[in-house]
Amino acid sequence: MCGRYTITVTLExxxxxxxxxxxxxPYHRPKYNVAPGQMVPAVIxxxxxxxxxxxxxxxxxxWAKDEKIGSRLLNARAETAADKPAFRGPLRTxxxxxxxxxxxxxxxxxxxSRQPLRIVLRGGGIFSMAGLYETWTAPDGRRISTVTILTTEPNELMAPIHNRMPVILRPEDEALWLDRSVRDPEALRHLYTPYPASExxxxxxxxxxxSVKADDPSLIEPLAKS
Structure with a gap:
């Protein structure tokens, strides 16, 4: 799964x-420990x-009756999203x-023990995780726009760490993912290939x-070797 990530760049x-x-x-600051339930930047x-x-x-x-369901839908398995009631509509549109x-x-x-690791692009930089979004209207009239991150099988780097990883899109594939005229899930399936471990x-x-309360630059510093 993908349950924490970083976006430490500026809005510009x-x-x-x-x-x-x-x-x-209105305002964006670097985030060193993005956690579920938080507001996150997204591109549509x-x-x-x-x-x-x-x-x-x-x-x-x-169609949800209660917004609490969101805490259980942080990720969507890319391989089965087209068949799941919560995800099949957003996957199309x-x-x-x-x-x-x-x-x-x-x-x-x-x-x-459990050792946290940070996974980044070799050489650094921004990458795009594939997401699905939806807008829910609460009984009191509030409109809440939410997002889930797609996951796929792990590559060779991730396999010893976890059995899932986020779907990371290559820059040249981002336009296809965002293209609202593409509504056939099969036209997107090739994008779910695990991002190359070598990169x-x-x-x-x-x-x-x-700790979800922790959010400062020290979190991304490499752990000192003992």
Whole structure:
């Protein structure tokens, strides 16, 4: 799964990377420990241009009775999303990009302890995780826009760490993912291939990242070797 990630760049860097002219995000600061339930930057297409806004992490289906379901829909398995009631509609018409520059996963060590690692692009930089979004209307009239991140099988780097990893899109595939005229899930299936292990690297970080309250630059510092 993908349960924590980082997006430590500025709003201006995001706008340049995704060719955004204007945005309704009033303020963005680097985030070193994005956690479920938080507002996260996401990119959608209106059919003509890309738009950058914020969505709450944890998808609430339009038909849901209670918004608490969002805490259980942080991720969607790419292989089966087209068949799931919560995801099949958004997969056809409400796809988005979730920008990140790293994500965390916990590896079980021989002694049973769990070591957090941060996975990044070799050489650094922003990458796009494939997301689905939805807008839910609460009984009191509130409209809540939410997002889930797709996951796929692990590559060779991730396999010893976890049995899933986020669907990371190559820059040249982002336009297809955002294209609202593409509604056939089969036309997207080839995008779920695990991102090449040779283009990623993982390094251990301190266990402070396990706290959702922690959010500062020290979290992404490589763990000092003992």
């Amino acid at each position: 860097e995001l706008m340049v990377r995704y060719m955004i002219g204007v945005t309704n995000i 297409s209106d059919g003509r241009t890309n738009r950058l806004g914020e969505l709450r992490w944890g998808l609430i289906p339009s 409400k796809r988005c990009l979730v920008p990140a520059d790293g994500f965390y996963e916990w590896r079980t060590e021989p002694d049973g 990623l690297e993982a390094y251990p970080v301190g266990k402070a990242v396990g």
